[in-house]
Amino acid sequence: MASGGEVISNKQVIFKQFVEGFPKESDMAVKTSSISLKVEEGSNAVVVKNLYLSCDPRMRFRMKHSKDPGFVSFQPSSPLEGFGVAKVVDSGHPEFKKGDLVWGTVGWEEYSVIKNPESIFKIHHTDVPLSYYTGILGMPGLTAWAGFYEVCAPKKGEYVYISAASGAVGQLVGQFAKLMGCYVVGSAGSKEKVEILKNKLGFDDAFNYKEEHDLDAALKRCFPEGIDIYFDNVGGRMLDAVLLNMRVQGRIAVCGMISQYNLGQPEGVCNLMNIVYKRIHMIGFIVFDYFPQYSKFLEVVLPLIREEKIVYLEDIAEGLENAPAALVGLFTGRNIGKQVVVVARE
Numbered sequence: 001m002a003s004g005g006e007v008i009s010n011k012q013v014i015f016k017q018f019v020e021g022f023p024k025e026s027d028m029a030v031k032t033s034s035i036s037l038k039v040e041e042g043s044n045a046v047v048v049k050n051l052y053l054s055c056d057p058r059m060r061f062r063m064k065h066s067k068d069p070g071f072v073s074f075q076p077s078s079p080l081e082g083f084g085v086a087k088v089v090d091s092g093h094p095e096f097k098k099g100d101l102v103w104g105t106v107g108w109e110e111y112s113v114i115k116n117p118e119s120i121f122k123i124h125h126t127d128v129p130l131s132y133y134t135g136i137l138g139m140p141g142l143t144a145w146a147g148f149y150e151v152c153a154p155k156k157g158e159y160v161y162i163s164a165a166s167g168a169v170g171q172l173v174g175q176f177a178k179l180m181g182c183y184v185v186g187s188a189g190s191k192e193k194v195e196i197l198k199n200k201l202g203f204d205d206a207f208n209y210k211e212e213h214d215l216d217a218a219l220k221r222c223f224p225e226g227i228d229i230y231f232d233n234v235g236g237r238m239l240d241a242v243l244l245n246m247r248v249q250g251r252i253a254v255c256g257m258i259s260q261y262n263l264g265q266p267e268g269v270c271n272l273m274n275i276v277y278k279r280i281h282m283i284g285f286i287v288f289d290y291f292p293q294y295s296k297f298l299e300v301v302l303p304l305i306r307e308e309k310i311v312y313l314e315d316i317a318e319g320l321e322n323a324p325a326a327l328v329g330l331f332t333g334r335n336i337g338k339q340v341v342v343v344a345r346e
Contacts, residue, residue: 005038005090013108013323015074019063022262022331027063028080028324035111039092046096046114048086050106051346053320054134055327055339056082056168060261080108080327085123085133087346093117101126103133108323110343121294128305135168135338136301136312139287143255144172145297146290151253151283152229156181159223161242163209164233166193166313168338169255171201173231175310178202182229185222187238189333196336201311215241226250234259236267243271243280252282262331313337 014029039045059082062074074080084106088096096102096117104120106112114120123133135141147169148154160177162170165186174197177184186197187209197206205222212218219227219241226247232239235257246252260266275282290297304310315335317326323341330339 005036007034007036008111009033010035011110011320012079013320015063015076015078015080017076018065018073019060021264023060023063023328025324025328028327030321030324035113037089037111039090039113042092043115044093044117045091046088046093046102046117046120047090048102048106048112048114048120049089050084050086050110050112050343052085052131052134053106053108053323053341053343054083054138054140055317055323055330055335055341056139057256057258057261057330059327060331081105082108083134083139084343085130085138086112086120091117096120096122101130103138108320110320125298125302128302131314131316131340131342132305132312134340135314136172136305136310137298140168140338141172141301142290142294142297143287144169144176145301146287146293147231147253147255147285148173148176148229150290150293151285152231152251154180154182154229158182158228159225159247160184160229160231161219161223161227162186162231162233163238164188164256164258165197165203165206166201166336167233170231170233171197171313171337172310174201174203177229178204179304179309187218193333193336196313200313209238216244219245229253231255232257236260236269240269240271243269243274246274246278246280248278250278250280252280254282254284258331315339317341319343 009032011032014031019027066073085103088100101123102120160182162173164170166188174184184203185205186203194206194208197203227245230242230252232254233256236259315337320343
């Protein structure tokens with residue numbers, strides 16, 4: 001950092017150690033360091049003040065030690081990283097100036113130095129809540145849009161099932177499907193979430209998977225004619241049951257498998273032969289592949305928000321000191337909707 005720049009305290013959420021099993025709040029610590037608010041001369045870095053942080057299940061992967069060169073673990077004794085919304089404080093990059101609002105990858109801290117500004121997007125539309133850029137207008141929204149429209153190729157009248165349907169991604173997939181004229185059922189982990197799916201988000205039906213002793217029977221009850229599209233957020237036993245209920249030429253978008261993230265030994269899937277004789281298209285996808293289509297995504301979703309044709313639920317945690325509990329809560333289903341941490345309201 002350039003000498004003479006203002007140096008201030010910087011509260012951070014530090015990753016303490018690699019995690020086995022379910023993550024705990026004690027795997028993280030809130031500490032205070034210092035940071036210069038000036039970019040080093042000649043650097044194209046950007047210094048930002050973080051406003052909102054996104055809690056995402058994918059962060060669990062980075063909490064484990066990996067030797068895979070294509071996989072970047074969090075580093076012990078360093079701040080966690082994730083998607084967030086921020087305001088530019090200083091910039092050495094020609095595309096960003098002081099005062100710009102951005103979203104992208106930031107540190108879990110009050111201020112971050114973005115050394116790779118290609119990882120952030122400038123926010124041009126501020127007539128919607130800024131926190132939406134952690135969710136419906138950020139990575140989860142693009143994930144839902146790409147997974148449903150691009151991977152699943154839906155048609156009007158099809159039968160659509162979504163697991164973890166009240167989460168950041170699932171709630172959007174269900175509403176996109178309803179707007180397409182599909183029949184939509186979601187599952188969630190509490191009675192309250194089931195009621196939200198049916199009464200607030202417009203799902204045709206929903207069930208609490210924790211109360212179902214036979215997932216195959218639950219799916220047959222909801223889909224007596226079978227499932228055309230399954231948007232998979234959980235994997236495991238649910239995926240196994242869904243395979244028994246897929247229709248011929250059905251499509252499965254594999255977005256995540258949160259039921260498996262904290263297991264020492266992942267569960268096996270037994271009903272894979274259904275993929276063969278039902279000619280099921282089962283495709284995994286990564287949202288980063290669709291970042292080049294972000295402007296196209298905004299053209300679709302922004303009007304839906306403005307015209308109130310789509311609802312987005314957020315679960316807000318106030319203060320960086322509450323970020324560890326908010327993140328850990330994802331894996332016990334504590335949150336309802338998109339989990340957001342407010343660092344500062346500008």
